[in-house]
Amino acid sequence: xxxxxxxxFFILGVNADEHTHIYNDNEEVVLWMNTVGPYHNRxxxxxxxxxxxxxxxxxxxxxxxxxxxEALQGVELEFSGLEIEFKAxxxxxxYCEIQLTKEKQKAFIYAVKNHYWYQMYLDDLPVxxxxxxxxxxxxxxxxxxxxxKKFEIGYNGKQIVDxxxxxxxxxxxxxxAKIPFTYEVIWKKSSIKFEDRFDKYLDPNFxxxxxHWFSIFNxxxxxxxxxxxxxxxLMRTLRKDxxxxxxxxxxxxxERDLGDEYGWKQVHGDVFRPASHPMLFSALxxxxxxxxxxxxxxxxxxxxxxxxxxxxxxxxxxxxxYAATSPVNGYFGGSLYARxxxxxxxxxxxxxxxxxxxxxxxxxxxxxxxAIYYHASRAIPFGTMVAVTCICIFVILPLTLVGTVxxxxxxxxxxxxxxxxxxxRPIPEKKWFMEPAVIVILGGVLPFGSIFIEMYFIFTSFxxxxxxxxxGFMLLVFIILMIVTxxxxxxxxxxxxxxxxxxxxxxxxxxxxxxxxxxxxxxFYYFFFKTKMYGLFQTAFYFGYMALxxxxxxxxxxxxxxxxxxxxxxxxxxxVKID
Numbered sequence: 035x036x037x038x039x040x041x042x043f044f045i046l047g048v049n050a051d052e053h054t055h056i057y058n059d060n061e062e063v064v065l066w067m068n069t070v071g072p073y074h075n076r077x078x079x080x081x082x083x084x085x086x087x088x089x090x091x092x093x094x095x096x097x098x099x100x101x102x103x104e105a106l107q108g109v110e111l112e113f114s115g116l117e118i119e120f121k122a123x124x125x126x127x128x129y130c131e132i133q134l135t136k137e138k139q140k141a142f143i144y145a146v147k148n149h150y151w152y153q154m155y156l157d158d159l160p161v162x163x164x165x166x167x168x169x170x171x172x173x174x175x176x177x178x179x180x181x182x183k184k185f186e187i188g189y190n191g192k193q194i195v196d197x198x199x200x201x202x203x204x205x206x207x208x209x210x211a212k213i214p215f216t217y218e219v220i221w222k223k224s225s226i227k228f229e230d231r232f233d234k235y236l237d238p239n240f241x242x243x244x245x246h247w248f249s250i251f252n253x254x255x256x257x258x259x260x261x262x263x264x265x266x267x268l269m270r271t272l273r274k275d276x277x278x279x280x281x282x283x284x285x286x287x288x289e290r291d292l293g294d295e296y297g298w299k300q301v302h303g304d305v306f307r308p309a310s311h312p313m314l315f316s317a318l319x320x321x322x323x324x325x326x327x328x329x330x331x332x333x334x335x336x337x338x339x340x341x342x343x344x345x346x347x348x349x350x351x352x353x354x355x356y357a358a359t360s361p362v363n364g365y366f367g368g369s370l371y372a373r374x375x376x377x378x379x380x381x382x383x384x385x386x387x388x389x390x391x392x393x394x395x396x397x398x399x400x401x402x403x404x405a406i407y408y409h410a411s412r413a414i415p416f417g418t419m420v421a422v423t424c425i426c427i428f429v430i431l432p433l434t435l436v437g438t439v440x441x442x443x444x445x446x447x448x449x450x451x452x453x454x455x456x457x458x459r460p461i462p463e464k465k466w467f468m469e470p471a472v473i474v475i476l477g478g479v480l481p482f483g484s485i486f487i488e489m490y491f492i493f494t495s496f497x498x499x500x501x502x503x504x505x506g507f508m509l510l511v512f513i514i515l516m517i518v519t520x521x522x523x524x525x526x527x528x529x530x531x532x533x534x535x536x537x538x539x540x541x542x543x544x545x546x547x548x549x550x551x552x553x554x555x556x557x558f559y560y561f562f563f564k565t566k567m568y569g570l571f572q573t574a575f576y577f578g579y580m581a582l583x584x585x586x587x588x589x590x591x592x593x594x595x596x597x598x599x600x601x602x603x604x605x606x607x608x609x610v611k612i613d
Contacts, residue, residue, distance in 0.1 A: 055157055055228065056192050057120035063157060063187075063194070064095070065118055066111040069411050070145070070152040070165065074566035076499055077575055079411045081110045082152055085145055085165070086138040088130035088215060090115025103346035103353065105418040108411035111155060116217055118156075121189065124219040126182065131214045139209045142166065146177045146207070156187070157194040158345060159231065162499075163201050178204035183217040188224030195224050195231040232343040241491060241504045249487030250507060253514045256484055257521075264521045268528060272606065298531035302607055303455035305531065306448075308374035309539035316374065317386040318543065320367020322593020324359050325390070325586050331355045333512060336505040353425070360430045363387065364437025365445075372446030379442060387434035390589070391426050394582055401578045408571045451608035464533040470541045473526045477545025481519045481591060482552035485511055489553060493560050497567075497576070519546045519591050520598030527599045538603065539596065546595025550588030554580060 057063065067087075069079035083089070092115045104111075116129055132138065146166035154161040166179035180201035188196030205213050298305075309315045332341075332352050341347045367386040368379060376382055398414065405413040466472060488511045495502035502508075526545045527538045557580040561567065567576055 055194065057189075057194070058192065059121050060119045063118045063120055065114040065116050066155040067114045068109060068111055068153040068155055068160075070150050073149040073151050073164075073499075075572050076497055077412070077579075078567075078572050079108050079153075080409065081112070081411050082154075083112060084409060085150075086132060086141055088132050089113075090117065090129040092117045101346055101350060102418060102421055103349035105415055107346055107349060108413075109346065110411045114154070118185070118219055120192075120194075121221050122219070123221055124217070126216050126218045128214050128216045131212055134207065134209060134211045134213055136209050139207050142179055142207050143177045146179065154199075155345070156185075156197050159194065159197045160235065160345075161185075161197050161199050163199045166207070167204065177207045179207055179213065181205050181213055181215050183215075185217065185219045186222060187219065188222050188226060190224050190226060190228060193228045195226040195228055196222075196234065232340075235501050236503050237500055240494075240500060241502070241507075245487065246491065246504075246507065250510055250514075253484040253487075253511065253518075256480070257514050257517050260480065260518055260521045264525055267525070297534070298528070298606065300534050301459060301531060301536040302452045304459045304536040305538065305603060305607060306450040306452060307454055307458065307536060310537075312371060312374040312376050313378065313382045313385060315539065315543070316367045316371035316376065316382060317389050318589060319370050319593050319596060320363040320365075320386040321390050322589045322596075323366040324356070324363040325590045326593060327359050327362055328352060328355050329512065329590060331359075333505050333509050337509065340503075342501055342503050357425055357429045357433070360387065360433035361437030361440070364434040364439075365441035366437075367441070368438030369441030369445035372442045373448045375448075379438065383434055383438040384431075386438070387431050388426065390586070391430065393585060395422060395426075397578050397582055401575055404571050404574050410571065412575070451604060459534075459536070461535050461537075462533075464535065468529060468533040468535070470530065470535065470537060470544075473530060473541055474544040474548050477522055477526050477595075478548030478550070478552050478591075480522050481515055481546070481549040482556075484518045485515050485549075486552075486556060489556060490560070490564075493557070493564070497560075497565060515549075515591070516594050519549065519595050522546070523595035523599050524602045527603065531603075538599065542599040543592040543596045547588035547592030549591045550584040553587055554584040557584070 067082035070082050070085055071079040089112075092113075095113050118124070134142075142165070146168055150165040151162055152165060154163070163183065164180065166177060169176045169178060180203065182201070182203035184200040184202055186196075186198040186200070187194060188198075203216070205211070332348070332355060335341060335351050335355075336348060339347075341351055363386055364383060368383060371379060371382045399419070401412075402414045488507065491504075491507075492502065494500050523542045523546045527542050530538055530541055557577070561573075561576055565576075567573065
């Protein structure tokens with residue numbers, strides 16, 4: 035045991051500097067080379083040494099602490115071979131040389147034509163540099179590559195707080211030429227605090243633009259208006275209904291039969307009838323509760339812990355929270371399925387546990403085959419696939435089972451305020467705009483209108499070189515979206531019930547979930563008008579992951595809409611006295 039502790043201490047001691055960010059004078063500072071890819075698509079990346087760059091002479095070391103999220107995000111850190119020591123200036127020094135063969139020249143020219151940028155990490159600070167540049171002359175087009183890397187590193191005490199890279203000395207790409215690569219390191223004392231060192235990568239002019247503030251204010255005003263409108267319409271209408279129904283109860287049976295009854299009271303014997311396809315419906319509701327909790331938790335953690343400053347930490351947090359909240363999925367999905375009279379609860383539990391992970395993994399693995407074909411760093415290693423599968427089988431499934439058992443036993447008994455008729459009531463014909471399909475299509479318009487500006491900032495952050503850090507904005511938009519979704523879904527459901535159509539469960543879910551359809555359509559606009567992506571890999575990657583984003587958003591909004599509507603339906607039918 036003591037030998038084990040000694041080994042752990044030795045390992046931590048040798049590698050403590052990069053994790054603790056504390057360096058002594060002349061201590062080694064590691065420069066990791068990460069990826070290279072086109073500037074116009076941040077997500078299309080390849081290993082840095084997939085281009086015929088050469089490595090420095092220093093002995094190679096491995097990046098030993100790659101995490102699951104880093105592997106999923108295509109982080110491939112490789113040692114640069116450059117010798118850098120804390121506070122030790124290095125004059126311009128050659129570190130390697132390449133012989134430019136025809137194949138190497140072709141690879142570099144392709145990279146320069148497509149505006150390839152590369153990314154490095156020094157003390158966990160990202161550093162970007164451009165591969166080369168194109169120069170148009172009268173005699174033709176010339177392609178150049180930058181061969182000198184000038185690092186200006188700022189330090190405060192024993193910590194690195196700033197890294198700047200200047201690319202210099204461009205050399206024309208000519209077949210057969212020998213191209214030497216050099217580097218230079220200049221250390222400068224800085225007044226930047228260590229906790230503020232990431233601020234230079236943020237873009238407050240973009241994310242805190244007046245348009246962003248205006249969109250939040252506009253959405254907030256929409257919430258106030260919508261809540262007031264819903265309250266006024268429903269209170270006025272329901273008050274009339276209550277008055278009419280109370281008057282009807284004073285009449286005898288003959289007078290009541292001859293009366294002109296209509297509206298939501300007429301379906302009281304069918305409104306709590308189980309939804310069609312209860313297994314799928316309860317699985318979606320369970321997954322929606324889990325996704326909503328995960329999104330809210332990750333946003334709060336990002337606000338409190340500034341997760342954007344640590345490589346892969348946001349995705350790691352999301353994976354951990356999703357796995358840990360699996361009992362929530364099982365509890366709400368299992369209890370709803372039991373209240374609907376479902377008997378095949380094990381199958382429902384499996385569907386609830388694996389539905390969303392299967393869709394995500396299926397899409398990711400499909401894109402992965404394309405990434406492997408293109409030799410992109412986004413290709414997920416086999417070991418990572420096994421790790422994700424193990425998480426699903428040995429963590430998510432047992433926790434979902436626990437939640438399902440608790441849900442069935444604690445909240446699985448139906449407690450509806452009205453009895454359910456043995457024979458379903460026929461649904462009368464109604465006007466076309468009262469049909470569930472029309473209500474579903476129109477239900478997502480206002481919720482999408484409250485978030486579409488934020489969608490632009492989120493898309494730009496993910497698909498361009500912008501680091502999203504305004505999670506306070508995101509939390510406000512999240513709350514606004516939830517309120518607008520509930521209000522709109524309640525109105526839609528009331529109109530549906532007033533038309534004596536009791537199929538409100540799926541209608542309320544899909545009307546709220548249709549927001550995701552508008553988001554996905556917006557992603558088409560963003561792809562064609564705001565990006566310069568092209569080719570099979572970029573197109574499949576973009577629309578594949580946008581489909582997953584929209585799917586998760588739809589399940590979340592649909593669940594919130596259904597839960598809010600469920601409270602509303604129970605309230606109105608528990609208040610009215612039913613004979």
